[in-house]
Amino acid sequence: MSVRINLAPKEGKYLTFLYRKQVEEEKRVTTTILAKSFRVNPATVTEIFQKLAKKKLVEYTRYYGAKLTERGIVEAERLIRKHRILEVFLVRFLRYDAAKACKEASIIDHYCSEELINAICQAYRHPKRCPCNKTIFSNPDCEGKSELESKSSNQTVGDLNG
Amino acid sequence: MSVRINLAPKEGKYLTFLYRKQVEEEKRVTTTILAKSFRVNPATVTEIFQKLAKKKLVEYTRYYGAKLTERGIVEAERLIRKHRILEVFLVRFLRYDAAKACKEASIIDHYCSEELINAICQAYRHPKRCPCNKTIFSNPDCEGKSELESKSSNQTVGDLNG
DNA sequence: TAAAAATTTTTGGTTAATCCTAAATTTTTT
């Protein structure tokens, strides 16, 4: 349906950081802040800004900074949703505390398929808040589905794993 | 404790494939088989063999092939355990069918921390078999722990996520 | 067993992701 957005792992991390600062905390994010937060050279941040701009996820103005576009916001929310759904799972199912859950979720969040996240979301009946009480954005593909339908594959080619 | 083994994502995939063929099916794995299975150029397989050899995970003999070392076997079993524990979770908790679970597990298995896998393992009381009835190797760090202990973090630096 | 066929490796690339330093540029402070 929507256009494929191909985000490298770190690009996703920078994007969601941008979202948290800009949208959730309404703060302007400087290159230096990004650089310090991720412990990288400022030049690296500039480079990432340019890449995100090329993908139309931010509007980038030299020496001013990067501002998320509508597309960027949608994409960031998609990623943050994954993170927070995982946190819910880790806390409720594995009894992690919130801080630990956050760290663990960060390791895999951007690698998890939408489908897996939706399945967990359904299992917990579409939670609205993560363990630290932040909003979990809804996903139209997920809402309105019961937790009874089983997930089955198309049974295609032989797996390499198993 | 043991020496850190730094495996690139694909290296892990090739290593576990090698394990399944060599140890579980007792078949010799040729460069061509690997190349066809992963749909890559044979030259790529040779390159991977050399990398795995440099990491002492296989003994590589030109024109003959690669044979897993003891270290390689241990590492492969560690990775395959992750995969299979995830499969158990996907089938039991999210009601995936076995084939689908395998695919989904393959996406994240090598990224999951040992700790996360152990937590799931404990939650299911150290299952001995995956959904397709293959052995789940045991992990001394995991066995013997109850599922009651909660996982809490050391509360260190501020998180970028949440 | 020697030539042909098949397989494997080597050589010499490519692209993408992340990151860096130093110099240049722009903005902000004083």
Add this chain to the structure above:
DNA sequence: AAAAAATTTAGGATTAACCAAAAATTTTTA
């Protein structure tokens, strides 16, 4: 308007994964 601070550019480095074509080796087979 200097000086100081922040940011960008330019030019690199490394690592992961790939590939094609040529060379080397093994296997097949006539």
